[in-house]
Amino acid sequence: MTRQILVTSALPYANGHIHIGHLVEYLQTDIWVRFQKLVGNRCVYVCADDTHGTAIMIRARQEGRSELEVIAEMRESHLKDFTGFGIEFDNYGSTHSDENRALCAEIWQSLRKADLIVERTVERFYDPVEETFLADRFVKGTCPVCESPDQYGDNCEKCGATYDATEVIDPISIFSGATPIRRESLQLFVELEKLHGWLNEWTQTGEHLQEEIANYLQGHFLSKPLRDWDVSRPARYFGFEIPDSPGKYWFVWFDAPIGYIASTHQWCKAHGEKLEDWWKSDQTEIHHFIGKDITYFHTLFWPAMLKTAGFNLPKKVHIHGFLQVNGEKMSKSKGVFVTASTYLKHLDPAYLRYYYASKLSSRTEDLDLNLDEFVARINSDLVGKVVNLASRTARFAQPTGLSAQYPDDGGLFAEAAAEADKIAELYETCEYAKAMRAIMVLAEKANKYVEDNAPWTLKKDPAQAGQLQDVCTVALNLFRQLAIYLAPVLPQLAEQTGRLLNAPMKSWDEAQTPLVASPVNPFEHLMKRVDPAQVQVMTEESQSAPAAAPAATPQVDSSSAAATPAPTTANAFGDTLEALTKEPLTEAYCSIDDFVKVDLRVGRVLTADFVDGSDKLLKLTLSLGGDVTKTIFAGIRQAYEPATLVGRMVVFCANLAPRKMRFGTSEGMVLAAGEGGTQVFVLSPDSGAKVGHRIH
């Protein structure tokens, strides 16, 4: 039975570029959509830019242009990145569209009619320079609990306290630096509590949510009365003015998810379809793919809005975890923050599509991009196992084409064909990692078949030509099966395979029938091995890119910057002589006696603070265990956010002679690699080391 499925990914915010963290979601979704289309379901994939809110407004003003210009430019950039990664939306809209405005009004009317909207006066911070109210996270100041400076207005990264922005000591606006003033404002709220009973049932029953998400909602929100949701923002605000409340605008999180419907509407108009058939019909399944950070918007507010306004509820909200790179949070200061466009400059998008697929499950666990593993996976699985099958047999088969009848292969093809349902089920349930493994097992068996039948030996004997053709027919058919199973992940490979064998692949079911009597075209490389040096260049370029590259600032052409260093030979890991050339090895020897004079220790950073009057230094308090501490001024300010250092272990010299500085006395030196400035990389011991350990 053909299903009718509407799929969405979260709307990227029009204030930043797409990076490889975002791509976890778009690739996960794109793979799912391609799978659905391949098996013959009617599937439409929509998305849009999320364009409203204070951040966009302020940015436009700071850049001296209109919000419309800003969002138009980001839209272009986003689309370019998505296209580059083979993400195929059926429609890519914008929350700043006529369709969205109309739908917002419609849903708003429903909420009014259901008597869910109330007015209340709240006190908010107001930026007198930018003339706008400030969300908590747009205010910084000293934590009212532990008095750490430079904390955001909603919670303290040092002590973990949460509070209201109005409690912060010495607050400033992050936009203008001005001291915000308190101002009363009449706001509109949705009384979510009125739908508490229904939400309880919807979230806790059925298959709408992953189990851990249902638990999370139960434990965190549904166990107590639901707070009213503040959905309005006073002028100035970039968004839609609320029709029945002049001077008030819908909060960006009100109109953003409605953008899913608006984008669908655009698609319907372009394809002669009715919106009702997609959003108000039992025949349609809605599937949202989102990250775990925006869980509550999509699992409480959004269902409540849909329910009230009479739209389809999602059949499933698929929630994924975050991307880490080499075991750490993606971070701009440490150079593991890779944008989509930087990646595309150096590497084939197919690599990332496969790598993510090989690691994704249906759980909300985070996914770690380990760059060494990335190289190994691609080279071993895709090039070594899959593509190799074609590579080692296509040339033998080219003169004759495929055999007219499918030969006896000992049941291999049938065996792999029988896996189709299992693999389909794994795609359907987002267990891509398991699907990839199942496919690789088939690839291993196929390689063994080639090994056992040694076509290269058959080739030497003209009498065995028929046998040779048969063996290659089997191998290429097994390869073709793999290409079909991998098509949702690697659409390009599927197309190339279709061309190689003169038989385009259109459907999942083609894995059930062997291809015979088809000509074989000259073989071209289907996929290149990953060169670790390219990965290296990519991370280096990411490190040298300006920290928060906003689209508006004229892009420093980082490609030319990356090309400048003289190309030097690299070892097998891609390490070049660059660093050694800049700082040659010391020629004089150091005796063991000299070395042991230096007392190197493992310490834990207890506190890390900016130093007033210095743009280079951070003041660190290091613990050596118990109550033994050392104070160190380290020149790493440009490379590290203080908050990211607290709690981590570092290596430092504990018996360096104390040095008086303008700011205090420094009692040691933290060990770090790099050239200085933003290029500083603090050393850490492997796990297992204890605070206070001496380094020998």
Added chain:
RNA sequence: GGCUCUGUAGCUCAACGGUUAGAGCAGAGGACUCAUAAUCCUUUGGUUCUGGGUUCGAAUCCCAGCGGAGCCA
């Protein structure tokens, strides 16, 4: 701080409360030479974070501790 997850081989991950905890990669040895130093065979790696408990039986369930991730409208 609260909540939801999470900790298994060097790395990435499997394992309905039930044989001797398994795969891939990496490592070691061998075969092969068609293939992008690819492939095939054999093989070394585990105190399942720690400590208690429940059970005939625990990686799995419970409690505590330690570490990691996220969220807190």
